[in-house]
Amino acid sequence: MKPGITVVVPTHTARVRNGMAKRAIGSVLGQTLPAASIIVEHDIAGAGAPDTRDRGLRKATTEWVAFLDSDDQMKPVHLERLMECALETGADYVYAWYKAVGFGVDPLPHFGRTFNPERPTQTTITTLVRTELAQSVGFREPPEGALIDGERYGEDFLFTVECVKAGARIVHLPERTWLWNFHGSNTSGRADQGDARIR
Known part of the structure; x- marks a missing residue:
């Protein structure tokens, strides 16, 4: 693997047309x-974010990979702060938190809480991860009806759980380094929801 960070951005036609990508x-x-x-992976067949993100991940050849959904934004210091945290702590996987834009409530359910591998929590998908670890785990849609604490979970939580199983050191950087843009048609990675249905 070469030094540096590859950023994988899964997107689809609607996000290209409306300028979000x-x-x-x-x-x-x-x-x-x-x-x-930067790898921009386009979901042409309606496969959804997990498959599209995974295809982009497989193309990464740098030591580190970061992810950004095409409707969100990194603040200018995002990669720098995550990399500093990874180097300072020896982490394999670092996640910060977001500032919600266009959402009435500012959700902070796990912000500032040290990650506990005994009881993994939602970390968001906008992470910095060692590429070999990420590629060994990959992204996939959770099985239909899969629940944690009574709620359906997505590919980001499944990815985190599999990283824990692989022995990854996961560290939370308690800073808001990116923007989560809520626009009423967020797809949560599903190709049958929101603006992902617009081709």
Whole structure:
């Protein structure tokens, strides 16, 4: 693996047309720690975010990989702060938190809480992970009806759980380094929801 960070951005036609993908990519290009490469993986067949993100991940050849959904944005220091945290702590996987934009409530359910591998919690998908670890785990849609604490979970939580099983050291950086843009048609990774249905 080459030094540096690859940023994987899964997207689809609606996000290209409405400018969200361009905005997301612009936020990656504006980082104080530049990405070595950016992989924009387009979901043409309606496979959904888990499959699209995984296809992009398989193309990464740098030591680290970061993820950004195409309707969100990184603040300029996002990659720099996550990398600093990874190097300082020896982490294999680092996640910060987001500032919600366009959402009435500012959700902070796990912000500032030390990650507990004995009881994994939602970390968001906007993470920095060692590429070999991420590729060994991969992304996939959870089985239908899969619940944790009575609630359905997504591919991001499943990815985190599998990283824990692989022995990853996961560290939370208690800073808000990216923007979660709530726009009423967020798809939660599903190809049958929201603006992902627009082709």
